[in-house]
Structure formats: structure tokens, C-alpha cells
Amino acid sequence: MGGVRELAASFVVPPAAGVAVRDRLKRLSERDVEVLRRVGDHLGALAGRDLRARCAAGPGHDAAGWAARKRAVTAASSSRWAGAITKASHDQWGLARRGQLALVRSLEAGIAVLAYRLALPLGARGAQGKPGGYRSRREWHAKSRRLEILKARLEQVRAAWQSGQVAVVRGGRRLLNTRHHLAAASLDEAAWRQRWRAGRRFLQADGESGKKFGNETIRVAPDGEVSVKLPAPLAHLANAPHGRYVLGARVAFAHRGEQWRDRVEAHRAVAYRIHEDTARGRWYLTASWTTPAPVVLPLAAVRAHGLVGVDMNADHLAAWRLDAHGNPLGAPRRFGYDLTGPAAHRDAQVRHALIRLLHWAKRHHLAVAVEDLDFTDSRSREKHGRKKRFRQLISGMPTGRLRARLVSMATTLGIALVAVDPAYTSKWGAQHWQKPLTNQKRKATRHEAAAVAIGRRALGHPIRRRTAPPPHDQSDRAGHRTVQAAPETPGREGHRPPIPGSRTGCGPPGHGANAVDQNTQDRSGCSAERDHEPWPQRQDSPPLSL
Incomplete structure (x- = not known):
């Protein structure tokens, strides 16, 4: 991996x-x-x-x-x-x-x-x-x-x-x-x-x-x-x-x-x-x-109609709606809260942000995907050293209060929650989704891209995007271009291994300092092409003497 x-x-x-x-x-x-x-x-x-x-x-x-x-x-x-x-x-x-x-x-x-x-x-x-x-x-x-x-x-x-x-x-x-x-x-x-x-x-x-x-x-x-x-x-x-x-x-x-x-x-x-x-x-x-224990829905039933991916931050919740195929729909939502002041004020802010999020998910009849966060080990100064501001930021995030409130309020509204592994969601979300989701009218933030990554992981789709090679020509004979690996593709969350052999239009495998990262780019001859059916090679023009 x-x-x-x-x-x-x-x-x-x-x-x-x-x-x-x-x-x-x-x-x-x-x-x-x-x-x-x-x-x-x-x-x-x-x-x-x-x-x-x-x-x-x-x-x-x-x-x-x-x-x-x-x-x-x-x-x-x-x-x-x-x-x-x-x-x-x-x-x-x-x-x-x-x-x-x-x-x-x-x-x-x-x-x-x-x-x-x-x-x-x-x-x-x-x-x-x-x-x-x-x-x-x-x-x-x-x-x-x-x-x-x-x-x-x-x-x-x-x-x-x-x-x-x-x-x-x-x-x-x-x-x-x-x-x-x-x-x-x-x-x-x-x-x-x-x-x-x-x-x-x-x-x-x-x-x-x-x-x-x-x-x-x-x-x-x-x-x-x-x-x-x-x-x-x-x-x-x-x-x-x-x-x-x-x-x-x-x-x-x-x-x-x-x-x-x-x-x-x-x-x-x-x-x-x-x-x-x-x-x-x-x-x-x-x-x-x-209360009587409600029936826990299977994960496949929760994923059937898509869900809402939520990224938890120190001052707001970033959310984005995704369909069953992992595609972002509509515009992202931001639910802010202010954690300054007395405990009663902080608790009211958290509850207000959560109820707005859950009502939005309820209107669309969708589940909510969140990270299974536990910052117990990440708050120590031994791990982050001189990063005092970062430690204070992590310590200020009300993970326990948000988790307890979210479970209780979602149960009341009948909304299912899906917990995912938080590894690499912010990093891969910013790397693979922030730029594609940005347009002239809206600039996607890193937190909104992380929400998309969390939702895709909850749906069973890979976070990292891979683009197939270009078609033969400008027509549609090659079919729709895929932008993601299939769920059954082995190693879809990791780097593609370099495949030896001659390539057309590129250097040998593993060439250069950023060769591994270039495998995820839409470039001819990279190892990302090898996981698909071999594409017909370009035929050279016949010589004029024939």
C-alpha cells in the first residue's frame, strides 16, 4: 500500500x-x-x-x-x-x-x-x-x-x-x-x-x-x-x-x-x-x-440512496450531499458554532449546529457519515512537539460532546449514522476533490473536500481519483471516461505499483522524484493505465514512398 x-x-x-x-x-x-x-x-x-x-x-x-x-x-x-x-x-x-x-x-x-x-x-x-x-x-x-x-x-x-x-x-x-x-x-x-x-x-x-x-x-x-x-x-x-x-x-x-x-x-x-x-x-x-433498542439497519441499506458526509472542525461542521455512486450533489453546507463562553453556551451552540445538520439530512431522507474520531493520543505534546497551537486546536474540538449529542439526536429523528476511519480524509480530500469541486462561482474549501472524502469512504468507494487514458479521437466510441477505481479493484486506496517495460512518450517506470505521485495524473503511459484493458497503440503514418 x-x-x-x-x-x-x-x-x-x-x-x-x-x-x-x-x-x-x-x-x-x-x-x-x-x-x-x-x-x-x-x-x-x-x-x-x-x-x-x-x-x-x-x-x-x-x-x-x-x-x-x-x-x-x-x-x-x-x-x-x-x-x-x-x-x-x-x-x-x-x-x-x-x-x-x-x-x-x-x-x-x-x-x-x-x-x-x-x-x-x-x-x-x-x-x-x-x-x-x-x-x-x-x-x-x-x-x-x-x-x-x-x-x-x-x-x-x-x-x-x-x-x-x-x-x-x-x-x-x-x-x-x-x-x-x-x-x-x-x-x-x-x-x-x-x-x-x-x-x-x-x-x-x-x-x-x-x-x-x-x-x-x-x-x-x-x-x-x-x-x-x-x-x-x-x-x-x-x-x-x-x-x-x-x-x-x-x-x-x-x-x-x-x-x-x-x-x-x-x-x-x-x-x-x-x-x-x-x-x-x-x-x-x-x-x-x-428505550427499546431500535433495529440497526445493515450498512448496505444505509448506503442505498447516498448519504451526507460531514467533516468536524473546531468552529463548524462542513457537509456535502453525495449520491449512491459517491458523486457530490448540489452545494456544500456549513454549520458553524462558537465554543467560547460558559459551558451552557457552548453546549447550546453544538446542539444548534447538529439539529440544523440533521434536519437537512432528514429532508433528503439520507444517513450521515462522520469520522470515528478519538483525539486522546493526538493531544499530547510528545507527539506534536512544539506545535502548541495545533495541540490547542485539537483539544478545543468537542469530539466527545459532538459524538454523544449527535447519536442521541439522530436516534430521535430516525437518522442512521455511519462511522468511518479518519485516516487521510483531509489529505486525500484536498488532493483529489478540492480542485475539481471549485468553479468560478464557488471555491471549495479543504474541509468541504474532506466531507466528500468521508462520504465516499462510508459508501464503500475509494477517495483517490484516477483518470483513464484519453479515447482514440474526439468521438464517443471509447465510452464514458472513468474518474475512479471500481470498488473491487485491488489496492484502490494505495499507489499503483510501477510496471516495467517500454512506454510510449514517457520515461522508464519510477523515473524522477515524483514518479509515484504522477501515477495518479492523467498522463499517457503511466501505470494507472495498466489496470484497464490495453488501449490500441497509435499507428504511425505510412511513408510517402509507398
Whole structure:
């Protein structure tokens, strides 16, 4: 394949299996807020002790240990609160373990790149996507020290991984570190402590099918009435029978409200979470439930009528519609978003761009092709060295947020997603499609050409264009000129191998520095011609003496 790595097969992305909606708890009284805070603080303390016990058990945790933890929590709350707390602790421990393993792999990748670059001579240039040597002796010395630091850190993380020890902060490590930088965060100690307490509260309950309104712990009636089952030590705060406290607020989910109402009226499981936004002084309730797994369409059915290729960038989505044969149709589309400002603004920008893209694809009844992006390894400074601006650009691309939002919103609209290998899409798209798609009225960008490349790969067509030899004359006897290799052509994504032998009108195979690249050009006698039927050679004119 001439240095081209093996490409992963395209696949249809599994649809989202869950739904979450949120509404604000308005018109809460002072007593309502006091009760919610006391219940959340009490259950949060129990959750902290249970998480400590779960982390101490490590990988050797079993069903007997889980039952013992649940009995310990039940004595100070209830069996249902204990079930929710122990499950949350187990999930949090599992998440910390997965993060620990990801850190091990990241450190191993960084050490491998540092060792490779340190072994190269100073000033050596990189080749075939690999970085070169360091520029100076001073930089080499600094990187050698960093290599030893990473090796020591890797040993510590590996030892913790093998022993099952994890570091978990209830309330968030970022908020914990903010305590030492209050001035930079524009907070005082009282405001920080209020956020810290709110982040460590526990007010969430899993749903139960067959129970009244789908949840016995946090119950929301179809008319929006919210009631909470109080723990045993706080039962004296109840204002309703059976140790329950009814809030004065009512909820009415504007999004998916009918689906939620159908579930609670049928007593199907719905999980709830109550939390306080201290910055705004508001309380919110989030409802979530699982949905039946939709039927995943086969890849051939998704490709039948073409699709929309989408290239994800730091500030916009570039999209182009393609037919089933991989030909671009119409004009490209650009869906921009602004990722500056607070998190709520960034999330709204991403959702707005995605919904415009999906509505456009929905109007044409087409699937959407995206790259299977994961920039975990590409963000390290060991890989890109001094390219700080490029690392910041990659880190600023919301790949995780876009991917999660896109899957959820596409599932809601019934749009299939196809994920493709991102290798060479930008490079080959610009090389083979940017110029042909540019005309006097429209200049195709590199990102729009990459969208075409992504769509062609999702359709099973090669990205790289190859032009057949010219016909015999100006007539159409030779048939339509092909501009691409057939899907069954071997090695269609790589360079054509040079074929020895005499050529008419060109030099020997492999001649010149750019001989490999010239094989993709529309030139007589190049190796691209050999994959087709042999063309009749030009007959010389007879001599005048005959």
C-alpha cells in the first residue's frame, strides 16, 4: 500500500439506548429548600462512606461484600436509598478504573514517542507521519528528564492499577482544586463551600417497573407533583403519609413530556435526580429512562440512496450531499458554532449546529457519515512537539460532546449514522476533490473536500481519483471516461505499483522524484493505465514512398 496504513471498516453507529430530560423546580418554599438540603447532605455522607468501602474492597469485591455495604447504608436510610447509593458507588469506582487504565496507555504512548525522538540525531527530520529528532541539545536534555518523570509516574499508576486503588473525589477534582485559586475563579470561601456542599449531595433514585409512577423513592405524578421518600432519621420532616415530603413545585417537561407521561401512567421505570445550581440559585429535576433498542439497519441499506458526509472542525461542521455512486450533489453546507463562553453556551451552540445538520439530512431522507474520531493520543505534546497551537486546536474540538449529542439526536429523528476511519480524509480530500469541486462561482474549501472524502469512504468507494487514458479521437466510441477505481479493484486506496517495460512518450517506470505521485495524473503511459484493458497503440503514418 506504499506506506498507507490499513483502514478500519465503516460501520453503522448503534443508536442511543436512553433518554434524559430536565425541568426546573420553580416556586420552592424555604422549607422545601431546607428539607432537600438536609436530605441531600445526609445521603451524601452515607454515599461518601460507602464509596470509601467500595474503593477499599478493590477488584476483589463480590456479591457478599455488596450485600454487606447495602445493609450498612439501609440502617441509616432505607433499602431503596441504599440500593441507589451502592450502585452509584460501584459505577463511580468502575469509571475511575477505566480512567486509570486510559492514563496507563497514555503514559506508555508518551514514553514511546519520547524514547523514539531521543534516539534520533539532533535535527533529524520526521518522515511518514513520525516526528523527527529534537532541535537542540538543550531540548534533548529537557525531554530526557521528562522521560524519566513519565517513567516514574507510570510505575506508580501501574502499581495502583494492579492493587485496585483508585483516586475518587466526590464533588469533582476540579472544584476541589479551585479552593486554592479562589481569586482566579472569582469566588470567595463561602461561595466555594456552597458549591462544594451542593456537589457532594446525593439526591438520585433508580426507577422500578411496576411501582407507582415508576419510582418509589422520588415520585413524580403525571400532574407534576414531586414527592420524596425521607430517610429514617429525617422522617419527622414529612408532610405527607408514609414518611414522604411533597414539594410545592410542579414540573412539566417541555421536551419529551408526552413520552414521560406515558411511562409514569403505565408505571414503567423512570430514574430521577435532583440537584442545586448554586451559581443561579435554582433547583432542577432530571428524569431518565431506557428505550427499546431500535433495529440497526445493515450498512448496505444505509448506503442505498447516498448519504451526507460531514467533516468536524473546531468552529463548524462542513457537509456535502453525495449520491449512491459517491458523486457530490448540489452545494456544500456549513454549520458553524462558537465554543467560547460558559459551558451552557457552548453546549447550546453544538446542539444548534447538529439539529440544523440533521434536519437537512432528514429532508433528503439520507444517513450521515462522520469520522470515528478519538483525539486522546493526538493531544499530547510528545507527539506534536512544539506545535502548541495545533495541540490547542485539537483539544478545543468537542469530539466527545459532538459524538454523544449527535447519536442521541439522530436516534430521535430516525437518522442512521455511519462511522468511518479518519485516516487521510483531509489529505486525500484536498488532493483529489478540492480542485475539481471549485468553479468560478464557488471555491471549495479543504474541509468541504474532506466531507466528500468521508462520504465516499462510508459508501464503500475509494477517495483517490484516477483518470483513464484519453479515447482514440474526439468521438464517443471509447465510452464514458472513468474518474475512479471500481470498488473491487485491488489496492484502490494505495499507489499503483510501477510496471516495467517500454512506454510510449514517457520515461522508464519510477523515473524522477515524483514518479509515484504522477501515477495518479492523467498522463499517457503511466501505470494507472495498466489496470484497464490495453488501449490500441497509435499507428504511425505510412511513408510517402509507398
